[in-house]
Amino acid sequence: MSLASLVRKLEQFVRLSPVDHVILNRASTERVRHFGPRVDIVREGEKPKDVHLILSGWAYRYKQLEDGRRQVVSFFLPGDICDVNVFILREMDHSIGTVTAVSIADLSRDFFDRVAAEHPRIVTAFWWETLVNAAIQREWTMSLGQRTALERMAHLLCEIWLRLRLAGLTQGDSCDFPLTQGDLADATGLSKVHVNRTLQELRAGGLIVLKGKTLAVPNLDRLMRAGLFNPNYLHMDREGRQLDAVGAADAAAG
Amino acid sequence: MSLASLVRKLEQFVRLSPVDHVILNRASTERVRHFGPRVDIVREGEKPKDVHLILSGWAYRYKQLEDGRRQVVSFFLPGDICDVNVFILREMDHSIGTVTAVSIADLSRDFFDRVAAEHPRIVTAFWWETLVNAAIQREWTMSLGQRTALERMAHLLCEIWLRLRLAGLTQGDSCDFPLTQGDLADATGLSKVHVNRTLQELRAGGLIVLKGKTLAVPNLDRLMRAGLFNPNYLHMDREGRQLDAVGAADAAAG
DNA sequence: CGATTTCAATAACGTATGTTACATTGCACA
DNA sequence: TGTGCAATGTAACATACGTTATTGAAATCG
Numbered sequence: 001m002s003l004a005s006l007v008r009k010l011e012q013f014v015r016l017s018p019v020d021h022v023i024l025n026r027a028s029t030e031r032v033r034h035f036g037p038r039v040d041i042v043r044e045g046e047k048p049k050d051v052h053l054i055l056s057g058w059a060y061r062y063k064q065l066e067d068g069r070r071q072v073v074s075f076f077l078p079g080d081i082c083d084v085n086v087f088i089l090r091e092m093d094h095s096i097g098t099v100t101a102v103s104i105a106d107l108s109r110d111f112f113d114r115v116a117a118e119h120p121r122i123v124t125a126f127w128w129e130t131l132v133n134a135a136i137q138r139e140w141t142m143s144l145g146q147r148t149a150l151e152r153m154a155h156l157l158c159e160i161w162l163r164l165r166l167a168g169l170t171q172g173d174s175c176d177f178p179l180t181q182g183d184l185a186d187a188t189g190l191s192k193v194h195v196n197r198t199l200q201e202l203r204a205g206g207l208i209v210l211k212g213k214t215l216a217v218p219n220l221d222r223l224m225r226a227g228l229f230n231p232n233y234l235h236m237d238r239e240g241r242q243l244d245a246v247g248a249a250d251a252a253a254g
Numbered sequence: 255m256s257l258a259s260l261v262r263k264l265e266q267f268v269r270l271s272p273v274d275h276v277i278l279n280r281a282s283t284e285r286v287r288h289f290g291p292r293v294d295i296v297r298e299g300e301k302p303k304d305v306h307l308i309l310s311g312w313a314y315r316y317k318q319l320e321d322g323r324r325q326v327v328s329f330f331l332p333g334d335i336c337d338v339n340v341f342i343l344r345e346m347d348h349s350i351g352t353v354t355a356v357s358i359a360d361l362s363r364d365f366f367d368r369v370a371a372e373h374p375r376i377v378t379a380f381w382w383e384t385l386v387n388a389a390i391q392r393e394w395t396m397s398l399g400q401r402t403a404l405e406r407m408a409h410l411l412c413e414i415w416l417r418l419r420l421a422g423l424t425q426g427d428s429c430d431f432p433l434t435q436g437d438l439a440d441a442t443g444l445s446k447v448h449v450n451r452t453l454q455e456l457r458a459g460g461l462i463v464l465k466g467k468t469l470a471v472p473n474l475d476r477l478m479r480a481g482l483f484n485p486n487y488l489h490m491d492r493e494g495r496q497l498d499a500v501g502a503a504d505a506a507a508g
Numbered sequence: 509c510g511a512t513t514t515c516a517a518t519a520a521c522g523t524a525t526g527t528t529a530c531a532t533t534g535c536a537c538a
Numbered sequence: 539t540g541t542g543c544a545a546t547g548t549a550a551c552a553t554a555c556g557t558t559a560t561t562g563a564a565a566t567c568g
Contacts, residue, residue: 069400180516190555199516
């Protein structure tokens with residue numbers, strides 16, 4: 001639909017010039033594609049051709065073993081960029097599939113070359129995106145290696161919540177939440193049955209309200225404590241600006 | 255000691271010019287520091303100031319929970335670069351510690367700015383490094399989420415083996431291996447006891463010979479099968495050049 | 509609008525891996 | 539050249555989570 005989420009997110013970190021806005025706007029309207037829900041956008045083994053910018057909808061990156069075991073290795077929310085500069089690699093080592101209907105803009109190699117030469121702020125912003133995604137992946141490693149099922153689930157929900165909030169996609173204490181328990185199982189490395197048990201436990205503790213495709217987080221602090229969640233790895237701050245300020249601004253705006 | 259491993263590795267992917275070599279050589283001799291074994295180089299919460307290039311020795315990145323649970327999220331081998339452009343972030347979200355004695359070269363922000371402007375090959379090579387590290391982190395997510403203890407351990411050993419080989423640090427079918435079972439436990443998310451059981455099982459199957467600080471892999475193919483290891487994620491190939499060619503060249507040279 | 513499939517919920521039972529404890533080996537250093 | 543501490547090895551026991559199966563509730567669709 002729009003690149004509002006991307007701009008909102010990047011501007012938490014760097015101040016973009018009016019020209020930068022024009023550049024990003026053009027890049028995100030030129031080559032747009034639409035996909036249905038539960039469909040593959042990119043398959044492991046393919047030659048990466050473009051960088052994908054999620055304009056709307058949810059998607060995930062996943063890997064699969066020959067025997068069918070499947071791991072979701074990251075989620076893409078609106079405003080996320082799949083992988084800056086992937087096209088220098090020969091083939092994809094993972095697949096990307098949609099959760100909901102998704103609109104993406106394809107960013108070409110040329111686009112990046114031009115940006116690199118002429119728009120240093122955007123370059124910095126993209127490096128920020130790259131480094132944060134790396135940090136998220138490390139935190140998932142931490143979760144899968146050390147956190148219990150309950151902690152892991154709480155942690156994941158906190159992360160998604162904060163990322164949505166940064167993109168301007170939460171309303172008060174609730175948000176759209178299109179993931180099934182199967183998706184959560186693939187992302188947390190738990191069985192579907194145990195995901196169900198774990199969600200029940202979070203509900204019983206009043207930590208989440210999850211019904212249909214809506215998630216509410218009545219008390220983020222408590223959920224964060226349950227997930228041993230330290231938001232530092234999301235690097236949602238510019239010099240002199242704290243995470244709380246972001247949240248407060250959001251609350252005031254919404 | 256030297257940047258031979260870095261250059262060897264990068265040149266598997268891009269062909270660097272003589273000038274590029276000079277640039278890298280200067281960068282890696284200007285500001286060198288030495289550390290003892292089992293020491294922290296960087297601590298979570300610190301302001302990142304430089305990018306670190308490992309000249310010699312092994313190190314790891316790790317994260318820790320308040321109650322002490324600890325996860326190694328990646329290993330650094332000679333020739334590895336810790337995180338291109340980290341200095342744009344406000345604070346480290348993880349720590350870096352040494353396994354053995356380590357020599358590192360600190361690469362400054364200025365260095366990257368100059369390289370970006372004048373040495374496109376090096377930029378491409380650094381992007382390759384960045385993308386491969388991201389792919390490795392995803393593969394660890396896969397391992398921790400889906401692979402059994404045995405598969406996980408076999409997979410990790412394959413990965414380390416191939417990375418060492420690419421850096422020119424294997425001799426025939428064996429290599430230095432300074433990790434303790436405790437390190438392996440922190441990296442695989444298993445207990446030390448189960449790491450021991452798992453190594454015994456790999457030994458019993460003739461998949462590894464691990465004694466003292468030396469690892470031998472008598473049959474890489476079998477170890478790869480045991481770990482459900484697909485080397486694609488390491489992207490050890492340039493157009494028209496296959497992984498096998500790399501291995502063959504190495505065998506011939508060694 | 510009924511038919512069909514997907515998703516969520518729950519129960520009974522199984523197991524891979526964790527925990528605690530202690531013995532043994534190896535290696536750094538006095 | 540012992541002596542002490544870290545690393546490895548092993549056993550007995552505990553448990554968090556997986557597996558299989560069944561049911562009901564919601565979406566989805568012809």
